[in-house]
Amino acid sequence: MRLLPLLLLLALHLPAAAEPLHFVAFGDMPYCRDATPDGCATAVARVERLMATINARRPAFSIFLGDTKGGGEACTDAILLRALDWMALAAHPLVYTPGDNEWTDCWQRRAGGFDPQGRLALLRQRFFANRPHLGAGRMAVERQDSLPENARWVADGVVLLTLHIPGSNNNRPTLPGERPAITPPEGAEAEWQVRDAANQAWLAEGFAKAARIGARGVVVAIQADIFFAQVCGGGYDSGYAAIRAALATAAAGFGRPVLLLTGDSHVFVRHRPIATAPNLTRVMVPGDRDSQALVIGFDPGGPQPLRLEVIGEAGNPGERPPCAGYAPLMDSTRSG
Structure with missing residues (x-):
């Protein structure tokens, strides 16, 4: 009758089953417009209600993917710092990576x-x-x-990192032939070069750490829609090509599931945009007119590695696809 004690002893030495990682991602809000009768009060209130909804889901943490204001709002101290108030409502750790509306477009x-x-x-x-x-x-x-805004942490055997990659071509002046042309003030090219090199180094270090600790997966969070030109068939892209190539190489070399979170284009999309890295899934969060967030369950190696749930208030009207190429991706995300 030694079987039961033996089974108990074996159970103590078996590795614990990995738990799914549950967190929230959102971005691109509140966008305040002059035509709104009460100014920004309604837009900010919607984000405050979204924060309450997020808190009710008790995520391990949340990630805000940039653009804390609309592009047409002035970049005053008061407007840029407005986000501190509603971010402070998070009843959990909140990690933020900046977008173009906060600085590159100012x-x-x-x-x-x-x-x-x-x-x-x-x-x-x-x-x-x-x-x-x-x-x-x-x-x-x-x-x-x-780059103190670049973060890295480990949760439930998953390595997560943010990279400071904003919209508007990553603050790089567009090259001849790229449309629409972006010509930021002098010094933008040099700033982009330094930050792009730092981003690539942080990305490489993150994947090296993931390999070293035997991570189950990696999550990379950025603001910019670095696949816009590929999906839409046009647009500027020179500020993103190098980091996109580095991401493709790092993900393919890692081999295990990689989740890339982006904002910027304001519509909910899930797809695999890099043929050479089929283990990478890009998820773009809703935003602007849709004050919504994604509750993410990430369970690399599990029977359903990625679960996504939209929470919050849809706009009336809601966001439309930024180009025709995004419409089928949005349809497949809803149906899948």
């Missing part, structure tokens, strides 16, 4: 004609200096020395 007249580098310095000082994350709770987060 030189435009519609955004008040601010110096983008000065706006980026403000973001780094107020959102990233001397804090591992926003929101409540505690989570061990590493920060890149050269």
Whole structure:
């Protein structure tokens, strides 16, 4: 009758089954428009209600994928720092990566004609200096020395990292022939070069860590829709080609599931955009007119590795595809 004690002893030495990682991703909100009768109050209130809905789901953490304001809003200190108030409502750790509306586009007249580098310095000082994350709770987060907005952490055997890759061609002036042309102030090319090199280094270090610890999977979170030109058949792309190639190589070499989270184009899409890295799935979160978030269940190696649920308030009207190429991807995401 020694069988039961023996079974109990074996059970103690068996590795525990990995739990699915549950977290939330959202971005591109609130977008406030002059035509709104009460200014920004309605848009901000919708995001505050979304935060309450997210909190009710008790995620391990949430990731905000940039664009805390609309492109037509002035890049004043008050508007850029407005997000601190609603991000503070998170009852869990919240990790934020900046978008183009917060800094790269601030030189435009519609955004008040601010110096983008000065706006980026403000973001780094107020959102990233001397804090591992926003929101409540505690989570061990590493920060890149050269780009403090770049984060990395480990949860349930998954390595997660953010890369500072905003829209508007990643702050790189467009090359001849790219449309629409983007000509940010002097110094943008040099800034892009430094940040692109730092992003590639942080990406390589993240995948190296994943391999070293035997991670079940990797999650990479960025703001920009780096596949817009490929899906839509046109548009600027020179600011994204190098990091997209580095991501493809890193994901293919890792071999296990990789989840890429992006914002920027405001529609919910799930697809596999890199033929050489079939283990990489890109998910783009809704935004702007749709104050919604994605509850993500990521279980690499499980029978259903990726579960996605949309929560929050759809717009009336809601977001439309940014180009014809996105319509079938949106349809397949809804049906799948």
